[in-house]
Amino acid sequence: MNAYSAAQKLSAEFVGTAFLLATVIGSGIMAERLADGNVAIALLGNTIPTGAILVVLITMLGPISGAHFNPAVTLVFALKRAISVRDSIAYVLVQVAGGLVGVWAAHLMFDEVMWQFSQTVRTGGPQWFAESVAAFGLVVTILATLKARESAVAMAVGLYITAAYWFTASTSFANPAVTIARGFSDTFAGIRPTDVPWFIVAQLLGAVLAWAFCRFQLTPSNERAELV
Template structure:
């Protein structure tokens, strides 16, 4: 695929992902009658299902990173060159912002918003580290042994991680940044972004260290 098509796939895929995350959060909250667990369940199922579809569609084009941390890891592993990787990250951030604004437009919300939903503290940072570690474990493991299962496994992992992490598993700096611009169910206050991104980077680095060692092929 040409670089232009790969960049377009990253932008479009990330935009659709954020439209799902934010839109399903708005819909879930509207229909849940104040029950946060039901709202989160709707948000979770929509996100997990969408990831399976989006990775299946865009994976053959760009690899379906949709996540600067994934792109950073693939660059470190020399699976993507530095210049395309930089363009991937720009496309992911631009697509994520567009997806949030599309969700707002679909639900008749003000397009430009800033979240007031604080997600602070060490527990949240640790949660993001654990969430990202697990996401990278899923990607590295499936790409090594079962590449055809990557889409389903990533969707299932994120579905689970919404519920077993205190942060509801952002695990993605572009998603984190974009969600700071929605004051809806899925939002995160801008002041909480640095802690989340720190956790994501630490979790990704730990996953690379652990699984590059665990999956290394020894000479016969």
């Protein structure tokens, strides 16, 4: 258990999630403006900064709060009993708040109207399945890398999200706080608010399945009986 206070942990989660969303939205706006209508180039311009900022944020804030920046990740650590229910609720609240602040900061930096609602339709079975896959892969990446080489988590997560932007039909939101915040941005990275709930359901399902899988996969056979 680290020696940081609850206030320090929560502020780390708030600031980290805010910078994550500022990067997702800001790079999406910049990429779309520079891509001259080429959506593939715009997506690439959105992908690389997102993966990069995750490496930075997890490296510098991980020792303080665990660098969740994601209610699905917080849920998994609550299931692992690595964080209390009370603290996990506080984490989720500041993650959502930080995400919204990050979106608004990006709007202000790019001279956009601060308060927006996305019109981008992201719905349907393939999109929901993609979000379950994205969240499953993210949680497995975190838990398996923590066990294999804790110091590599930041790089592993950044690279996973960079890849998942391109191999999932939904461009891998994989994060309920990110999903909520992106509903308030009618820009390249937005999602229509009415599509947000199903994305979150799919993300949480994928995360819980990943937790269950890792309990089996990462527990040595001589210790597995203790889980029953």
